[in-house]
Amino acid sequence: MRERPLGRSRFSQRLDRLTPLLMITPSVILIAIFVYVFIGYTGYVSLTKWYGVVPDYTWAGLSQYEQLFQLERFQADISNTIRFTFLFLIASIGIGFAAAVLLDQKLRGTIFFQNVFLFPLAISFVVTGTIWRWLFNPNQGLNLLFGALHLDFLKSGWLIDTRTALYSLVIAATWQMSGFCMAMFLAGLRSVPDDLREAARVDGATEFRVYQFVILPLLRPIILSAIIILGHISLKIFDLVFVMTFGGPGYSTDMPGLYMFIATFRQNLYARGAAIATVLLLMVAVLIVPYLIWNLREEPER
Amino acid sequence: MSVATARAARKPFSLSLVRVVMYALLLVLAIFYLLPIYVLLVTSFKSFAEVARSTPWQIPTLPTLADYTAAFSALAPSFVNTVLLVVPATLISALLGSLNGYVLAKWRFRGANVVFTLLLFGMFIPYQSILLPLVLTLERVGLYGTIPGLILTHIVYGIPITTLIFRNYYATVPGEMIEAARMDGASIFNVYRYVMFPLSIPGFVVVMIWQFTSIWNEFLFAVTITSGDQAPITVALNGLAGSLQQNYGIQMAGALLTALPPLVIYIVLGRYFIRGLLAGSLKG
Amino acid sequence: MQRTGVAAGSLLAGASLLEFLEACGTTTTTNTSGKLTGNLEIFSWWTAGGEADGLNEMFKIYAQKYADVKIKNAAVAGGAGTNAKAVLATRMQGGKPPDSFQVHAGQELISTWVKASKMEPITNIWKDAGWDSVIPKDLKDIVSSNGDVWSVPVNVHRGNAIWASTKVMSLAGLTESPATYSDFIKLLDKAKSLGISAPLALGSKGNWQIAMLFENGVLASGGPDYYKTLFSGKGSFTDSKVKEALTTMKTLFDYVNNDHPTLDWDGAAQRVTAGTSLATIMGDWAKGYFTSLNLSPGKDFIGAPSPGTKGNYVIVCDTFGLPKGAPDRDNAVAWIKVAGSQEGQAAFNPKKGSIPARTDVAKSLFDPVAQSFMDDFKAAKLVPSSAHGSATPEAFATGLNDEMGQFVQKRDVNTTANNLQKLADQFLK
Structure with missing residues (x-):
């Protein structure tokens, strides 16, 4: 239905000018409530005394946070998250970059390998966890394979050993997510103009030097993006831990994201759960907010 | 097209040894990604008795849809x-x-x-x-x-x-x-x-x-x-x-x-x- | 699935909506003629196996008595009751309670729904039915508060039991389970010397199984009164008796299978049936696991009180209560009477694998282990299980689980005792 080209009524003109706002309003309201009001409520609960199924909004100030940071379990959570994130980032970015460079060589079968590296991204962390939990069962999976291959020195307690459980999680998470880095790097590598590489080669640079001095600097924004995207996924990690270890053995793989769930929905420690959620949010915000602002600043250049 | 041909023309990596190494690396990576899927597939076609035998890496002797x-x-x-x-x-x-x-x-x-x-x-x-x-x-x-x-x-x-x-x-x-x-x-x-x-x-x-x-x-x-x-x-x-x-x-x-x-x-x-x-x- | 009683209680945050939602004036079946009609919705997590069969037996009895009432089985599967508890919480706060629901005796009921004024007392039903004479007073106390009774116990599971493989026992030249922990540890040593590298089977996924080891240990070291005082928050967890229990546990850990964090209790029971372990300490639902594999008590396995706890009974007890605003209140009252009746408990318990809460049910209906437990039950001192949310509120019970998960890894008696005391200070006062 088209409108008359000229002489729209004043009403319809005003309506027209308001249309963009009307179109976006439902979403804005939903996000305002479901993100910002909800975060506010969680923050409020974290300042109360509420535990047990009956709500208790008695003001408790920051005492939940004080308790939390003295809690052995939460201290373990923080250290686990940092170690996990660090290792997971190094492994994913390293493998992703190596795979991308290999795939950028125009070898035969590139498409096949590319698809192999990417498919884990399409499946659920729950599926990944189910498979790897079995591979890491010390009486099954990998240990039997290493035994059969006479590589007994590689055998390990994997998920049942407090010393190795976290690394096992890193392996499973890397299996799932390193393809993401690969895809980002590959997109980056393919956008590097060929004449740039050529110019460097003409200047007598070895292939290694070309990567070191020409390509890597161009990929720096991508590395930053990868760190932020994977980093925030890693800080929030829940599904994989829930399925593979539920935080055990001991607290060796417990994470804030999981403990928040357990504290709130299994232990009825609502105020503590809210405090964990708030700490988690702050950790993610530290990573994400500068990134969003940086994106916002760059907008006009688009 | 010209870019593609220009790329194909360059040969810094055409040394066959380098190629072999690259393929080997790709293969290692592919094994890492595919191994879990392999075990998943073979195990899912095994009977309970065969799974209990702790031979997860072998293909099923009597495949079953059970x-x-x-x-x-x-x-x-x-x-x-x-x-x-x-x-x-x-x-x-x-x-x-x-x-x-x-x-x-x-x-x-x-x-x-x-x-x-x-x-x-x-x-x-x-x-x-x-x-x-x-x-x-x-x-x-x-x-x-x-x-x-x-x-x-x-x-x-x-x-x-x-x-x-x-x-x-x-x-x-x-x-x-x-x-x-x-x-x-x-x-x-x-x-x-x-x-x-x-x-x-x-x-x-x-x-x-x-x-x-x-x-x-x-x-x-x-x-x-x-x-x-x-x-x-x-x-x-x-x-x-x-x-x-x-x-x-x-x-x-x-x-x-x-x-x-x-x-x-x-x-x-x-x-x-x-x-x-x-x-x-x-x-x- | 058997009852695993994961000590994870009323899952639901939702509890908090209490303050928003008044019971939304649901109408009660009016019953002028004295004949019951309408519906009866019974909520539980008994969805499979012997427990579902047992529930159906009780339904049959109800149907015979009240043929015009349509029974609706609202059992929720999964998560060993945690899912059901979440759904229940939602319904209670939404003002849509079932007519009656399964709940563990003790704090799981008292410190949640009773405290939130969501239950109607059944004191009069109890009195009229004369249950005082057939249900032990210790048990009544666990389902009571402020002079009122809040639910009727239908069964009793025993939390302090040990299950041993007769085959492995006979290798060690024994036919009876050891009476004390020091004897038990000698036996474990013997099994070890016979080449059984992990003679004590443990599945600790979720850690509540270690909490059961702990409550068994405390009961053995301190006795029933000490136990009750301790878990009611009046004792001290840094006391020598508690440390004695922890030290015993620490010794036991040396005999335990190393993959225990990946196993649940049934995985541990499986080790016993396979003969790779000598014994496992677990509630008497383990018996259901053995019998489901066609193993018979006495011949293939031994069931006995856990070391040092003879004469005591750690109670894990399912009950049914009457929520305020039950849509068919009269039918629910009739259900509670059936659940507490001799007939109802005689039908339910042999299938469920538990013993009746009433002491007047014919022993002949039960297997030998259950028979001996029934004898014990009559004479024993009864104490509620903490690991299953009866003795202590959820916040303490789950915190205890956490500490136990740490203890099995770090094995530091003093730290664990101190941490438990902190937990008690916070949640048992």
Whole structure:
């Protein structure tokens, strides 16, 4: 239905000018409530005394946070998250970059390998966890394979050993997510103009030097993006831990994201759960907010 | 073409030894990615007795579909739940994203960038930080514990990413097309309806594939909001593993059934899937 | 699935909506003619196996008495009751309670629904039915508060039991389970010397199984009164008796299978049936696991009180209560009477694998282990289980689980005792 080209009524003109706002309003309201009001409520609960199924909004100030940071379990959570994130980032970015460079060589079968590296991204962390939990069962999976291959020195307690459980999680998470880095790097590598590489080669640079001095600097924004995207996924990690270890053995793989769930929905420690959620949010915000602002600043250049 | 031929012409890596090394590296990586799938497949065709024999790396001596039958009968109801969840949640969040994307790309009002950034933040938050009020709210409106409650949740928290993808997509539509339609007297909404929307198919494909796979695979909301006969398949798969501790064949068959729909989409429409994936890095 | 009683209680945050939602004036079946009609919705997590069969037996009895009432079985599967508890919480706060629901005796009921004024006392039903004479007072106390009774116990599971493989026992030249922990540890040593590297089977997924070891240990070291005082928050967890229990546990850990964090209790029971372990300490639902594999008590396995706890009974007890605003109140009252009746308990318990809460049910209906437990039950001192949410509120019980998960890894008696005391200071006062 088209409108008359000229002489729209004043009403319809005003309506027209308001249309963009009307179109976006439902979403804005939903996000305002479901993100910002909800975060506010969680923050409020974290300042109360509420535990047990009956709500208790008695003001408790920051005492939940004080308790939390003295809690052995939460201290373990923080250290686990940092170690996990660090290792997971190094492994994913390293493998992703190596795979991308290999795939950028125009070898035969590139498409096949590319698809192999990417498919884990399409499946659920729950599926990944189910498979790897079995591979890491010390009486099954990998240990039997290493035994059969006479590589007994590689055998390990994997998920049942407090010393190795976290690394096992890193392996499973890397299996799932390193393809993401690969895809980002590959997109980056393919956008590097060929004449740039050529110019460097003409200047007598070895292939290694070309990567070191020409390509890597161009990929720096991508590395930053990868760190932020994977980093925030890693800080929030829940599904994989829930399925593979539920935080055990001991607290060796417990994470804030999981403990928040357990504290709130299994232990009825609502105020503590809210405090964990708030700490988690702050950790993610530290990573994400500068990134969003940086994106916002760059907008006009688009 | 000329770029391609120029590339093919360069030969710094044509040394066959280098090639062999590169292929070897690719192969090692491929084994890392495929090994779990191999075990999953062979185990899922084994009988309980054979799984118990602790020879997970051998192919089944007597392949059987028993694990699949058992897994299917255990997971079928939750499979249906997930379908009932994914379809409306994907469609509605895509539609909202498209409306927002259009406005934010083409009709920037004052403060549009701030609004956009505030929307985007919703995509990065740890959902733990909204989980408790979400449960209380859903309860209050009678949707807690139900698939419709989960649909609403996924629609709302899908808005940021769908908006982002559509906004970036619509930014590539030339402004002249809109101006031409405006000259013809089309209202802002009609520009969307008659000009932008028909152009949006590729955008919708990317967004819908992304939403479909993420909602299909999602676990935190699912396990918090639903249980029992309202649970989607990821929750049911985890329950399956919990209750059949020792029966790895059924677990593996169940894992494959859970992974299959997103995998099929990835195989058929991989290109669009990757585009959705990279959109998460904002600049994609 | 058997009862695993994961000590994870009322899952639901939702509890908090209490303050928003008054019971939304649901109508009660009016019953003028004295004949019951309408519906009866019974909520539980008994969805499979012997427990579902037992529930159906009780339904049959109800149907015979009240043929015009339509029974609706609202059992919720999964998560060993955690899912059901979440759904229940939602319904209670939404003002849509079932007519009656399964709940563990003790704090799981008292410190949640009773405290939130969501239950109607059944004191008069109890009195009229004369249950005082057939249900032990210790048990009544656990389902009572402020002078009122809040639910009727239908069964009793024993939390302090040990299950041993007769085959492995006979290798060690024994036919009876050891009476004390020091004897037990000698036996474990002997099994070890016979080549059984992990003679004590443990599945600790979720850690509540270690909490059961702990409560068994405290009961053995301190006795029933000490136990009750301790778990009611009046004792001290840094006391020598508690440390004695922890030290015993620490010794036991040396005999435990190393993959215990990946196993649940049934995985541990499986080790016993396979003969790779000598014994496991677990509630008497383990018996259901053995009998489901066609193993018979006495011949293939031995069931006995856990070391040092003879004469005591750690109670894990399912009960049914009357929620305020039950849509068919009269029918629910009739259900509670059936659940507490001799007939009802005689039908339910042999299938469920538990013993009746009433002491007047014919022993001949039960297997030998259950018979001996029934004898014990009559004479024994009864104490509620903490690991299963009866003795202590959820916040303490789950915190105890956490500490136990740490203890099995770090094995530091003093730290664990101190941490438990902190937990008690916070949640048992």
